[in-house]
Amino acid sequence: MSRAYRVSVRECQDRTIRAEDHVSTRLEILEVLPPEQMAGLLADELERRGFEREGTRLVRKQNGVTVTVETTTATVTVTAEASEETTIQAERTDRAYDDAGPHAKVVRENLKKQVEKDIDNKAGEKTASLQTQVTDRLEGELSDLRQELDQAVNRVTAEALKRKAAQMGQIREMTEDPQAGSLTIVVEV
Amino acid sequence: MQSVSRFEANLLRLLWYFLRREPPERALPLLEDRCAAPTCLHRNAILLIQDALAKGCMLLLARRGGWRRERFLRGDRAVYGRLWERTPPADLGLSFSAHTLSFLIWITANRPGDTERAWRVPEDELTLGDRLLLYFAHEGLRNVAEGLGAPALRTQEPFVRHALCWLAFPEDYTAAPIGARPNFAPWTIGAGACMLEALQPELARRWIEVESNKEHITDPQAMRVLGLAQERVLTAFLDAIEQAGRMDLARFLLHAAAVLLGTHAHAGMWTARLNLTGQRVADRAATFQAATIFLRTLDRSQTWERRARGVGYFDEGYAASQLWKADWEQVQGDRLVERARAIVQQLDPMRQS
Numbered sequence: 001m002s003r004a005y006r007v008s009v010r011e012c013q014d015r016t017i018r019a020e021d022h023v024s025t026r027l028e029i030l031e032v033l034p035p036e037q038m039a040g041l042l043a044d045e046l047e048r049r050g051f052e053r054e055g056t057r058l059v060r061k062q063n064g065v066t067v068t069v070e071t072t073t074a075t076v077t078v079t080a081e082a083s084e085e086t087t088i089q090a091e092r093t094d095r096a097y098d099d100a101g102p103h104a105k106v107v108r109e110n111l112k113k114q115v116e117k118d119i120d121n122k123a124g125e126k127t128a129s130l131q132t133q134v135t136d137r138l139e140g141e142l143s144d145l146r147q148e149l150d151q152a153v154n155r156v157t158a159e160a161l162k163r164k165a166a167q168m169g170q171i172r173e174m175t176e177d178p179q180a181g182s183l184t185i186v187v188e189v
Numbered sequence: 190m191q192s193v194s195r196f197e198a199n200l201l202r203l204l205w206y207f208l209r210r211e212p213p214e215r216a217l218p219l220l221e222d223r224c225a226a227p228t229c230l231h232r233n234a235i236l237l238i239q240d241a242l243a244k245g246c247m248l249l250l251a252r253r254g255g256w257r258r259e260r261f262l263r264g265d266r267a268v269y270g271r272l273w274e275r276t277p278p279a280d281l282g283l284s285f286s287a288h289t290l291s292f293l294i295w296i297t298a299n300r301p302g303d304t305e306r307a308w309r310v311p312e313d314e315l316t317l318g319d320r321l322l323l324y325f326a327h328e329g330l331r332n333v334a335e336g337l338g339a340p341a342l343r344t345q346e347p348f349v350r351h352a353l354c355w356l357a358f359p360e361d362y363t364a365a366p367i368g369a370r371p372n373f374a375p376w377t378i379g380a381g382a383c384m385l386e387a388l389q390p391e392l393a394r395r396w397i398e399v400e401s402n403k404e405h406i407t408d409p410q411a412m413r414v415l416g417l418a419q420e421r422v423l424t425a426f427l428d429a430i431e432q433a434g435r436m437d438l439a440r441f442l443l444h445a446a447a448v449l450l451g452t453h454a455h456a457g458m459w460t461a462r463l464n465l466t467g468q469r470v471a472d473r474a475a476t477f478q479a480a481t482i483f484l485r486t487l488d489r490s491q492t493w494e495r496r497a498r499g500v501g502y503f504d505e506g507y508a509a510s511q512l513w514k515a516d517w518e519q520v521q522g523d524r525l526v527e528r529a530r531a532i533v534q535q536l537d538p539m540r541q542s
Contacts, residue, residue, distance in 0.1 A: 021469045025539040076539065128467075135469050139538075142470075146539060 005099045009111035010091040015123050019131040020081040021138045027074040027153055032160035039071040041156045046071075049152060065141045078145060080138040082130055090118035158183050196227055197234035200297040204238060207326045208245030213333045219297065220334050226298040230290075238293065242285055246321050255387035260512065262437050265505075267512045272387050281380055283318035292323065301330055302338010312347035312372055317381050320351060327354045331361060340364065352376055352429075355422045357388070357395050360402075362422070363414040371422055373429035377438065385438050393441040397448050400483055403459045409468060409476040416479020423486050434506055436493050436513045446487055447520040450528045456535045459484075470538055477536040484529035490517070491526045 029038055043058055046069055051058035058069045068077045092111045096104040158176065161183060165171055169189040176183045193201065199219050206216035230238075255272035262268075268275045288310050295308040315323070327348060330339040342348050343361055352371035355362050375381040385392075399419070406412050430438045449458075459480040465473050478485075494517040497510035504510075517523075534540045 021471050023470045023474050023538045025537055078539070131469065132467070138470050142538060149539075 005096045005104060006093060007096050007104055007107045007111060008091060008093045009108060009115050010089065011112070011115045011119060012087060012089040013119055014085065014087050015119075015126075016083055016085055017123065017127050017130050018081070018083045019127060019134040020079070021131070021135045022077060022079040023138070023142070024075060024077040027069075027076060027149060029074050029153055030157055030160075032157065032164050035072070037163075038156065038160060039074075041159050042069070042074065042152070043071045045152045045156050045159075049148065063141060064137055067145060076149060078138065078142065080134045080141070082134050082137075084126070084130055086123075086126060088119050088122045088126070090115045090122065092118065154181060161185060191233040191237065193231060193234045193237070194227065196224060196297060197230055199224070200230075200293050201234065201237055201241065203297055204241050204293055205245070207322065207329045208241060209249060209325075210241075210245065213329075216329065217333045220300065220330075220337055223300060223303075224298055226294050230294075238290070242283075242289070242318065242322065246283060246318065246325070247281070249325065250321075250384060250387045253388055254390045257390070259386070259389075260437075260515075261386050262435060262509055262512060266508045267437075272383060275386075276380075276383050281383060283321060283380065284316045285318040285322065286314070286316045288315055289319045289322055292319075292326070296326070300337045301334050302341045304338075304341060307345060308342075309345055310347050312350040315347055317375055317379075317384075320347075320353065320375060320381075321384060323347065323351060324353045324357070327351070327358070327361075331358065352422070352425070353385075353388075355418075356426055357392055359419045359422050360399055360415055362418045363411075365418065365421070371425050373426055377429050377433035377435050382433075382435060382438060389438075389441045389444075393444040393448075396442065396445040396483065400445070400449050400459070403480055404457070404461050406480075407462045407464045409463055409465060409472065412463060412476050413479045416476075416482045419482045420479075423482070427486070427489055431493070434509050436509060437516065439490065440516050442483075442486065442490065443516055443520045443522065443525075445483075446522075446525045446529070450484075450525045454528050454532065456532045459532070460536065474538050481529075481533050481536060484533055487522075487526050487529045491522060494522060 027042075029042065031038060033041075039056070043053065043056075046058040046060075047053065049060075050062075051060045051067070051069065056070060056072050058071060060067045064080055064082065066079045068079070069075070070077075092114050094107050094111055096107040098104050162171075162174065162185065165174075165185045165187045169187045171185060172188050173186040174184070199222075202211055203216055203219055205211040206213065251272065258269065258271055258274075260267045260269045261275060263275060273281065291310070292308055295306075299306055299308075327343075330342070340361070343354070344364055344366065348354060349362075349365055349369045350372045352373040353376060355365075355371040376385050399415075403412065403415070406415070427439065430436055460477060463476060463480075465476065468476070493513055497514045497517075500507055500510035
């Protein structure tokens with residue numbers, strides 16, 4: 001005997017999808033001057049580049065990416081995150097022997113479980129898609145950020161060398177070639 | 190001729206297999222079988238076990254590296270010679286407790302993976318002899334009994350804290366519980382340190398093998414758990430030997446690095462086959478960090494060498510410092526560190542130019 005009654009379960013849920021990515025590294029800064037002074041120079045240089053001070057940390061938010069530099073340890077952390085409110089719906093259909101009897105109840109419960117799983121799967125797909133966007137955004141910023149931080153470190157090192165030279169004696173001559181990235185200081189001791 | 194029961198004969202065969210006097214194909218059927226353990230062993234069997242342990246353990250140590258003429262610290266000076274020339278044989282004696290016998294009885298009666306009648310002994314209760322035998326047993330079991338539940342043994346006491354097993358086979362400890370910490374205290378002093386000296390060539394060979402195999406790992410998660418296991422054991426090991434003033438015991442790490450970081454070493458040797466498609470940058474970075482944990486450990490070795498340069502003739506630890514400096518120079522440690530850093534930097538998503 002074939003099943004005669006069609007049973008449908010549809011569900012609609014509001015979900016908040018979140019995605020996050022980050023990367024961290026340490027800047028290699030030569031200790032030309034004591035660590036506190038090097039940290040100060042780094043903080044000044046980063047402020048010039050649009051970072052905001054938050055205690056010993058410098059923070060900049062740009063294009064959905066947050067760059068945080070802890071000056072005491074020269075650690076850089078780059079974070080990208082995103083969240084999205086979305087409505088997900090799913091529907092499943094099956095057949096039962098009865099309309100509102102025990103078999104229909106069992107079928108409906110099974111369908112409900114499957115629909116919940118479908119919603120979870122769809123939420124997972126959306127999360128994966130959002131995650132890909134966040135990761136791509138982060139990677140897109142890393143390339144420029146790398147160059148910028150290289151330049152910042154070079155400037156900090158140059159400034160530290162100038163101060164160190166001034167401490168050692170009388171600076172007779174100082175030549176800086178930003179293109180070649182070279183700095184020549186002649187000191188009379 | 191001495192006669193023993195069937196159970197005792199099986200026990201002795203397994204013991205001889207652990208001591209490399211029986212081939213694996215004769216041990217495997219015994220490991221697969223289960224049988225009832227007798228209430229006690231006969232005197233003949235005990236004497237044979239004692240004889241095998243007394244001669245077998247030392248013979249293995251001698252063969253694996255104790256015969257080599259090398260320099261290691263003895264007190265505040267470096268001594269050259271074979272293991273039994275650096276330390277009087279009387280001081281190299283091993284004692285075995287009842288735990289060795291109970292282990293041998295258990296492994297003969299059960300399969301390694303039997304959890305209902307598991308063999309569990311606190312690691313702190315073991316003697317040095319017990320630990321050495323368990324090391325050889327672990328080596329033997331991992332070769333033939335992986336499918337018989339040998340991995341389950343490593344997640345329980347005493348194996349989970351057996352430092353030498355962990356140091357030689359870090360890839361076997363990827364499932365070790367988070368709180369488990371290898372106990373290196375017995376291996377940094379006295380006869381335990383002598384055993385580490387003898388096993389230097391073997392430890393170097395193992396670490397070269399583990400690092401070389403990373404090239405074939407495709408699963409990022411597998412790389413991360415391996416790297417974590419390596420980090421845990423290396424951190425505990427280096428902390429222990431630094432505290433004991435025995436940096437010379439880390440010589441095998443330098444020798445392994447010298448082999449791995451040749452002129453043509455490149456990042457692909459550690460990460461070539463990793464499948465990182467769809468991975469977050471954070472996960473990729475964590476995977477690369479795990480892959481290069483051994484390379485990053487060399488920085489600490491270099492710190493020791495720099496510190497050793499500043500130790501004067503009348504300062505404490507002068508001999509240890511001189512020995513470490515000599516080891517470092519022999520492998521051209523600075524060059525190795527340079528190559529290691531270049532590889533690590535290559536894999537840093539935020540690498541500086």
